[in-house]
Amino acid sequence: MENPNSDLRGWLERSGMSRKELARRVIAAAQAWGQPHITPDATAVRRWLDGQQPRHPVPEIVADVFSAHFKFRVTTYDLGFGEGQTAERSLIYNASFAVTVEAVTDLGRADVDRRKFLAGAPFAAVAAVGPSRDWLLNVIDQQPEPGPRVRLEDVVAVKNMFGEFQKMDVLQGGGTGRLVLAGYMNQHVYPLLRRTHTDDVRRSLCEAAAEQTYLLGWMAYDSGEHGTAQRYLIQSLRLAEESKNAALGAHVLAGMADQATLLGNPQEGRRLAQAGRAGLGKDTSPACLADLWALEARALAKLGDKEAAIKAVRQSESAYSHVRLEREPEWAAFIDPAYLHGEHANTFRDLNQASTAEEHARVSIAHARAQKRARRGAMSQAALAVSHLQRKELEAAHAAGVRTLRLSQQVKSSRCVEAVRDLQQRMQPFGSDRLVADFNEQVREFMAAA
Structure with a gap:
């Protein structure tokens, strides 16, 4: 006989939702997940309360419903459904912004809690193929219109914190401030993404969140936790796309290229660097372009292509000669x-x-x-x-x-x-x-x- 799920019952009572209302919201959320066949009713919810374990991805979808309701992250673990599939989910470049927000928040929560399943998450050599392709296609199709960027106080605060954490990483290494940054993101940044915004505000906020999520990935990379790093970088790339900041997306692809080459996949590293250059845009960030050429050179050297590697180094030096620090984004300071x-x-x-x-x-x-x-x-x-x-x-x-x-x-x-x-x-x-x-x-x- 199954044991009643007292955790789920507690969250349901706290929410004030009926079983029928929870079922309705799960169906709506499943649509965003691209899972229209998931159509639970009040009876199905009763079975979950009685202890039945629903099949993947239902537990994750239920967690997203409660997270959206409470405006903070509620995980499958909190709901009595076990650890769920955070590690696999965060490898996916999801078309839905709402699903992306919950995926990256779940990842940050698991990172802060230092749950073992995430620490042991493997690096997936081919996982970047889809994300880099989708980012590039969307960037080419959706170049942002020129104009001033909206500056909310919340966004300014996030950007100010980014500068401090980036200095900490550069001067002390990724192992120093990562968990502090993850805690800050979970408590102050990711919740902002769930609020209602105008399009301009959301783009600005997504840009700030993408910068911070990238930094989390870079810190995990510098700590040797490559599976965790890869998952942060993929979600950062998706947030960068939402911000319509092509240079930031190219910067994330540079990090992914660096990681791929380091882990013995120089062909993939080269391809990621090329994708970043293709989507970067003219005169957007010479520093980022210099970085992408430098990383392509690293990959070419590993592949034994001497002539192409030397040419890429020269291209990197040429790109950097056009850098004007006052025009570069803050995240490019280390380049x-x-x-x-x-x-x-x-x-x-x-x-x-x-x-x-x-x-x-x-x-x-x-x-x-x-x-x-x-x-x-x-x-x-x-x-x-x-x-x-x-x-x-x-x-x-x-x-x-x-x-x-x-x-x-x-x-x-x-x-x-x-x-x-x-x-x-x-x-x-x-x-x-x-x-x-x-x-x-x-x-x-x-x-x-x-």
């Missing part, structure tokens, strides 16, 4: 010489062009040091160390490796950890040299502390 030269250093590292890689690495290191950006400095020091190893200069490589370790200790970043591990592996061919032994011992201490 600067420290970042771009660091990416170019890695491109030439992968092309086995050690001297050129060293040149770019040193420029990146100098800018990063001036800005006190330990994460970028660590990653560029690692690229510098590899350039020395490629020329059999072990002593110089050891010195750069030690600097990599010291900078990595200042941030919470899985990418820095991976850079250290990669450097350690590349030193192995030098055998039992005392410098290798010394570096291995320092790495052991670093890993123990990390």
Whole structure:
């Protein structure tokens, strides 16, 4: 015999809805989900209250109904239906804005609660194909009309907070402020998306929410939680489309391209970067264009296409020469010489062009040091160390490796950890040299502390 669902009963009583009214709202919500065959009645609701577990996606749709009613996120777990399918749902680029709002809110809630099913969510290599295609088609068909953007106080507050959290990420790594940002989004930003707005207000709010959701994805990426990061990025892309800000969508695709290449899918990384360039629009954001070209170069280097990779680096440098900081969006602030030269250093590292890689690495290191950006400095020091190893200069490589370790200790970043591990592996061919032994011992201490 099934146990009565007291959780669902409590939420239903709190809402003041009858069984018939709940059934009616579930049917309406199912239409937005593209599930017109879901047509429960009051009897079906009674069975749920008696303990029957409805089939997917009914629990998620019921959760959306209660969330819309209460104006805050109510999850399938809250309703006594178990964890639901948040991880799978947030991989979907849904045409419905209402469904997108609930999906990204559910993702943020699960992230803050640190539920195990989300932490273990896998990265899906082909999941970006549909989202990038749909975003590009819609951007091309729906270019925004020129004119001033509406500035609500709520939106201004969100944008101000974005600047603070982005600085935290850049200076301290993604592992520092992510859960604080997720909590802020759940409590203050995502609820705003459920309110009624004029079209202009909604676009402005979606732009702010897309920026923050992207940053959540980037922080998860920097923490090595790639499944979670991918889900945030896909939902950020959908919010960016709703804002009709082509540059912001292209920026999100750049993050997705970076992740795909890092995880061993450079062909997909290149395609995502190309999609971003195609949808960016003329003179929209030279910084974003420079980033997309840099990431395409990284992918091409991984694919072994030397000529195309070098050409892409030149395109990136040309695009950045047109950057005017006062005209760039705030999210583009990190796309600067420290970042771009660091990416170019890695491109030439992968092309086995050690001297050129060293040149770019040193420029990146100098800018990063001036800005006190330990994460970028660590990653560029690692690229510098590899350039020395490629020329059999072990002593110089050891010195750069030690600097990599010291900078990595200042941030919470899985990418820095991976850079250290990669450097350690590349030193192995030098055998039992005392410098290798010394570096291995320092790495052991670093890993123990990390």
